[in-house]
Amino acid sequence: MNPILNLERVTVEFVRQRAVGRPRQVLHAVNEVDLEIAPGEAVGLVGESGSGKSTVARAITGLNPVTSGAIGVDGNSVLRAKGKDLRMLRRRFQMVFQDPYSSLDPSMSIGSTLTESLTVHGLERGPAAVERAADMLLAVGLRSADLAKYPHEFSGGQRQRIAIARALMTDPDLIILDEAVSALDVSTRAQVLDLLQGLRRDRRLAYLFIGHDLAVVQRMSDRIAVMYLGRIVEVGPADDVIRNPQHPYTASLLASVPQVGSRGAERAAELRRRLHVRADPPDPWNPPSGCAFATRCPFVMEMCRAETPPAVEIASEAVSRCHLATDAGRGTESEARWDRAREFLAMPSPAS
Amino acid sequence: MNTDLVGQHVLDINHLTVEFRTVSGWSPAVRDLSLTIGRNEVFGLVGESGSGKSVSAMSILGLLPRRGTRIGGGHVRLGKTDLLGATSKQLDQVRGSRVGMIFQEPMTSLNPAYTIGEQIAESVRRHRGATRRQAWDRAVSLLSRVGIPTAARNAERYPHHFSGGMRQRAMIAMALACEPELLIADEPTTALDVTVQALILDLIAELRAESDMSVLLITHDLAVVSEVADRVGVMYAGELVEQASTADVFNAPQHPYTSGLLSSILALDSTREFAGIPGSVPSVDREFPGCRFADRCAFATDACTISPVALRRSAGRIHRCLRSDELVLEGAR
Numbered sequence: 001m002n003p004i005l006n007l008e009r010v011t012v013e014f015v016r017q018r019a020v021g022r023p024r025q026v027l028h029a030v031n032e033v034d035l036e037i038a039p040g041e042a043v044g045l046v047g048e049s050g051s052g053k054s055t056v057a058r059a060i061t062g063l064n065p066v067t068s069g070a071i072g073v074d075g076n077s078v079l080r081a082k083g084k085d086l087r088m089l090r091r092r093f094q095m096v097f098q099d100p101y102s103s104l105d106p107s108m109s110i111g112s113t114l115t116e117s118l119t120v121h122g123l124e125r126g127p128a129a130v131e132r133a134a135d136m137l138l139a140v141g142l143r144s145a146d147l148a149k150y151p152h153e154f155s156g157g158q159r160q161r162i163a164i165a166r167a168l169m170t171d172p173d174l175i176i177l178d179e180a181v182s183a184l185d186v187s188t189r190a191q192v193l194d195l196l197q198g199l200r201r202d203r204r205l206a207y208l209f210i211g212h213d214l215a216v217v218q219r220m221s222d223r224i225a226v227m228y229l230g231r232i233v234e235v236g237p238a239d240d241v242i243r244n245p246q247h248p249y250t251a252s253l254l255a256s257v258p259q260v261g262s263r264g265a266e267r268a269a270e271l272r273r274r275l276h277v278r279a280d281p282p283d284p285w286n287p288p289s290g291c292a293f294a295t296r297c298p299f300v301m302e303m304c305r306a307e308t309p310p311a312v313e314i315a316s317e318a319v320s321r322c323h324l325a326t327d328a329g330r331g332t333e334s335e336a337r338w339d340r341a342r343e344f345l346a347m348p349s350p351a352s
Numbered sequence: 353m354n355t356d357l358v359g360q361h362v363l364d365i366n367h368l369t370v371e372f373r374t375v376s377g378w379s380p381a382v383r384d385l386s387l388t389i390g391r392n393e394v395f396g397l398v399g400e401s402g403s404g405k406s407v408s409a410m411s412i413l414g415l416l417p418r419r420g421t422r423i424g425g426g427h428v429r430l431g432k433t434d435l436l437g438a439t440s441k442q443l444d445q446v447r448g449s450r451v452g453m454i455f456q457e458p459m460t461s462l463n464p465a466y467t468i469g470e471q472i473a474e475s476v477r478r479h480r481g482a483t484r485r486q487a488w489d490r491a492v493s494l495l496s497r498v499g500i501p502t503a504a505r506n507a508e509r510y511p512h513h514f515s516g517g518m519r520q521r522a523m524i525a526m527a528l529a530c531e532p533e534l535l536i537a538d539e540p541t542t543a544l545d546v547t548v549q550a551l552i553l554d555l556i557a558e559l560r561a562e563s564d565m566s567v568l569l570i571t572h573d574l575a576v577v578s579e580v581a582d583r584v585g586v587m588y589a590g591e592l593v594e595q596a597s598t599a600d601v602f603n604a605p606q607h608p609y610t611s612g613l614l615s616s617i618l619a620l621d622s623t624r625e626f627a628g629i630p631g632s633v634p635s636v637d638r639e640f641p642g643c644r645f646a647d648r649c650a651f652a653t654d655a656c657t658i659s660p661v662a663l664r665r666s667a668g669r670i671h672r673c674l675r676s677d678e679l680v681l682e683g684a685r
Binding site for chain 2: 258
């Protein structure tokens with residue numbers, strides 16, 4: 001079966017020249033990223049801000065031009081398709097953004113917002129379009145009477161439901177959710193996550209779920225990919241990545257998650273002592289040579305600053321880009337410390 | 353923590369009511385809020401958006417817009433100073449010298465036209481009367497203290513050169529410039545990555561340990577509070593609904609809203625269902641005859657909807673639930 005989405009060595013570069021006569025600088029916002037999503041599969045994409053995860057989403061949807069590489073949807077190249085063919089492909093994947101306040105046009109009724117995407121894609125018009133819009137509102141837990149209302153009449157959670165209904169209008173195979181629940185209050189967030197899981201089950205949707213809350217991403221995803229400074233540094237089955245991370249950056253992210261519970265603070269302190277990154281992310285316009293994480297990695301070795309680590313297959317479907325996973329890293333002092341830190345991380349939380 | 357100083361109140365909020373003008377007249381956004389913060393204590397004030405937690409903090413420093421808002425009643429004391437009765441000149445003196453503030457978006461509080469060092473030095477000079485040279489040196493040492501690398505060089509850079517995490521640390525350096533008695537941190541880590549959040553939380557804990565400073569930490573994130581706060585107050589729809597030590601709130605909440613918030617925290621590697629609280633926070637002008645949470649509460653009975661529920665106190669804990677004696681509520685899992 002064709003993957004519904006296939007990224008092959010996708011690179012997105014941004015170029016700037018700060019003044020006439022000064023050298024042009026190139027930023028690799030996305031650096032040779034490979035990623036496949038099977039039909040009906042949910043893949044989580046995590047990483048700090050600036051890691052390039054949103055740029056991946058924007059490259060797929062055509063909001064950012066791709067410098068090199070290939071993006072395929074169900075075997076068809078999105079980058080080469082033009083005109084009608086491109087529109088046909090585009091309606092198979094939709095995007096939901098973080099901020100439900102700025103992603104809905106305040107001057108358009110919910111009905112017009114929803115039917116617009118059908119018109120754009122040359123699908124149903126008139127009463128059939130309105131009927132479909134009403135169905136989608138029901139599917140996301142709103143009422144067909146809401147079609148006549150405007151965005152300001154809804155709460156944040158309801159607006160995000162509307163954005164999801166809009167994404168469903170073209171009957172897509174894949175929805176890209178870019179921090180789709182991050183702006184919501186905790187009590188409404190759960191409702192929207194429940195809705196997304198139900199929709200995925202009922203409609204066999206594939207998700208690219210971009211988020212910074214690792215617990216939420218784990219629950220929503222079959223696989224997780226971790227990005228750092230434009231590269232995917234680790235990918236694997238969601239539970240494996242969380243329980244037994246293969247890349248020190250993933251472990252650092254996990255160690256940074258606040259721990260709830262009576263002894264949570266003690267455990268958090270110990271985790272951070274062993275695993276936490278010490279410095280700020282490097283300037284992406286001026287990335288370090290070798291492994292981009294070397295400047296912050298608690299387990300950094302000499303080879304890390306010299307050579308970019310290769311992608312090493314740890315198990316089937318699990319890949320880490322770290323020298324510790326290669327033959328060269330074996331038997332080093334860093335590896336011993338890394339193994340102990342991972343054991344500590346894997347210990348069950350003492351909370352309650 | 354310097355234990356012999358704990359117990360002296362740095363901040364004393366007494367029956368504070370803050371009102372917003374709405375179409376239906378003046379509506380209370382903060383209702384009869386009372387809380388105290390002891391010396392060197394970290395107090396976490398928690399709630400969803402619309403709960404009144406930020407409005408409370410803004411009002412005690414006179415930072416709410418004059419049009420459309422007013423203090424409906426109550427007293428706020430910082431040590432011996434009455435803040436609500438203070439003139440704007442007196443408040444100016446308090447802000448920045450006795451109380452430091454950090455907000456969610458540091459960019460709105462930093463002036464893009466001045467270097468980071470100039471802004472911190474300005475604050476030092478204004479409140480401490482230091483010379484330019486002394487103030488600049490202090491700015492550099494503060495930046496270095498909050499973990500800004502090569503502080504002397506970075507002090508000469510502008511806010512837009514800084515990453516979000518560095519800006520937030522620069523804000524903290526500025527807030528600390530005059531060794532405040534109280535640091536008010538309003539969602540200080542909400543816009544930051546988890547890695548940077550961990551650095552900031554560690555920094556707040558260290559700063560508290562090395563001085564007498566007290567902290568009012570305002571956040572919607574219960575996990576953040578559980579790591580750094582000594583006591584927690586939970587606000588809902590303008591009211592304090594529960595207040596107790598952090599351990600008590602997390603292990604044995606006494607208000608169903610607190611329990612709902614705790615169950616909506618999703619832990620790593622948890623297998624349970626997503627849990628939320630049905631409905632949403634009511635708008636400020638909505639009046640309820642009884643408990644303001646009753647229409648979202650799974651445990652509400654008819655008695656809850658008849659008359660307002662007063663705060664109840666027992667064994668150092670405060671809560672606002674009629675049924676707390678009979679209910680056994682779930683804590684953090």
